Amino acid sequence: MNASLSLRDRLARQVRDIPRSGIRDFFDIVSTMRDVISLSIGEPDFDTPWHVREYTVFALERGATHYTSNLGYLELRRALSRYVARQFGAEYNPETEILVTVGVSEALDLALRALLNPGDEVLYHEPCYVSYRALVLFAHGVPVAVETRAEDGFRLTRAMLEARVTPRTKVLLLNFPNNPTGAVMSRQDLEEIAAFVREHDLLVITDDIYAELTYDQPHTSIVSLPGMRDRTILLHGFSKAWAMTGFRLGYACAPAELTEAMMKIHQYTMLCASSLSQKAALEALSRPEQDVAEMVEEYRRRRNFIASALADLGLPCTRPLGAFYAFPNISRFGLSSKDFALRLLREEKVAAVPGTAFGECGEGFLRCAYATSMDKLKEAMERLARFVQRLERERR
Structure with missing residues (x-):
């Protein structure tokens, strides 16, 4: 083995030079903290429909393991x-x-x-x-x-x-x-x-x-x-x-x-x-229609709430027409997306993902997943409001 080459140098370039997922890196930080309201992971907060879970157990008992x-x-x-x-x-x-x-x-x-x-x-x-x-x-x-x-x-x-x-x-x-x-x-x-x-x-x-x-x-x-x-x-x-x-x-x-x-x-x-x-x-x-329709109605309710809450905070946000994410513009505070997200997490224990995780043009934005309960979403917006007010005082 050529001793002059490190193990990292021996990795395939297309793997070595790619950064880790910005979402997962942020999730790792969140996992070390307590009492965090997470708007960071794009995972529904609903449980899989009961009849699906029940059928899966039945299939397991019938030997569908091959x-x-x-x-x-x-x-x-x-x-x-x-x-x-x-x-x-x-x-x-x-x-x-x-x-x-x-x-x-x-x-x-x-x-x-x-x-x-x-x-x-x-x-x-x-x-x-x-x-x-x-x-x-x-x-x-x-x-x-x-x-x-x-x-x-x-x-x-x-x-x-x-x-x-x-x-x-x-x-x-x-x-x-x-x-x-x-x-x-x-x-x-x-x-x-x-x-x-x-x-x-x-x-x-x-x-x-x-x-x-x-x-x-x-x-x-x-x-x-x-x-x-x-x-x-x-x-x-x-x-x-x-x-x-x-x-x-x-x-x-x-x-x-x-x-x-x-x-x-x-x-x-x-x-x-x-x-x-x-x-x-x-x-x-x-x-499919019954299971999905119930979730969509709840997501619509949350979408309407978070869009209104972000507007009230003066954070421009294109109204989400699908999925379960809001992508507000936070550039007016003079912080990078990563710095904004890290301070929000540390100071108010709200986790959202820096826009740069989704490409360089995401700078100045923050991804907020509203795949969480309405109670948590309301609390998260209250914490975000306190954080925004603090940043505004710092800028004066």
Whole structure:
């Protein structure tokens, strides 16, 4: 062994040079403190619906503890095919075009590794979920961030994409409803994006994990638009709308050739998703409208409250139209997003995530997840009000 090289120097560059998740780093700090109200983790505070938990126990007692097909239980894939046709407006063959994965995160990793050759560029919009840039790099691709702006409602436009596309661009990665901004895209917005994709002959990966969680208009997926199904990989899962984060179950829907490519990577790495989680997902799909509708109504109530509370504090915030995040602008206090979040945590014991965790253009913003009880949300806003007043006194 060459003694002149440290172990760190021997790591793969695409792993060594990527920072840890800004969300998880912040969560580690929170875990060492007491009496903190956390608005930091994007996890529903609801328990998984009772009938899903009960069915999972029943499946365990019946011995559903063995490997499944690499693609997942066929019965589940058939149920997913029906649900996707109804919810997203696209039809998929359950035998060849649906792959059950360990959460949407694995599905995205598989999709990128199946598509990218070294040097291929991936357009994605920021602010965005923390893993997008990292996963592109892990797949030896080139991440190309497209900045969205608060004054546009954090929507993505064709003009923004045209300014960043190159002959090396291969994939467009979308996430609406968006984490961390709560932004959504209208059908008209997406039609312009779809025209851009077709003109430049791109493939699309659409992360629709928050599809059910919209408040003022139904979700439209780009996969439902003419000519888009056969150039799109649709990603979805059960973590958010069904409060099943710990089950770690997602799925990808794509043309058979793409599904086969993703399945091969999945086959050699993960093998299959948990059999019990697949059984739980099958039960969740037996009555999705009732389970999801109750949660959405509560999230809408919380959304309305936090939007009003932030406005009263003079913190500009684009009204969230989906997901369960508010993304207020805190730049007027002259603190970086990280310093603001750390002081809020230490002085008032409220945890929120610095906007820079979601890309450089998140500087000056703070992500507040309202996936917590209304009582805690009210207390958090009272503490935030005290903190804002303190900062204002310091500036005088």
